[in-house]
Amino acid sequence: MRKTIITIVIILFFISLYKDLTIGTPISSNINQKKDNSVTAVNNKSFDIVKIKINPGDTVITVIDRLNPELNSYDIELLLKDFSELNPNVDPNALMVNRYYFFPKYN
Structure with missing residues (x-):
């Protein structure tokens, strides 16, 4: 039973690693816009x-x-x-x- 659980965890880890490397996490453009707006507001x-x-x-x-x-x-x-x-x-x-x-x- 213990070997089965460890095998499942390892398989899930590799699946998530594969998906992260192929698909990636999208970077929201809203974050960059907030930074730009705050910098211009602060620079004034x-x-x-x-x-x-x-x-x-x-x-x-x-x-x-x-x-x-x-x-x-x-x-x-x-x-x-x-x-x-x-x-x-x-x-x-x-x-x-x-x-x-x-x-x-x-x-």
Whole structure:
């Protein structure tokens, strides 16, 4: 019984490998369009883009504050909006440690 199950798993693995290599996974053109739109929207803003690795205890606000020490006051909603534009599909309230994110460095 055990040999039969292992044989079936191996056969299914090779079938899926064959289908993946011959058919492949289609790349959605919507993903490329979203990237292009966000880049053009971000390029019109007055900030540079910096890639930062998140350390334990870091939040969007603390990282932006470290990058922009010259800012005396700031609009938190604007900061979160700019972060979300740079990192679509990322929850600004749930950053993961040891991952890289893009942050705005304001001019």
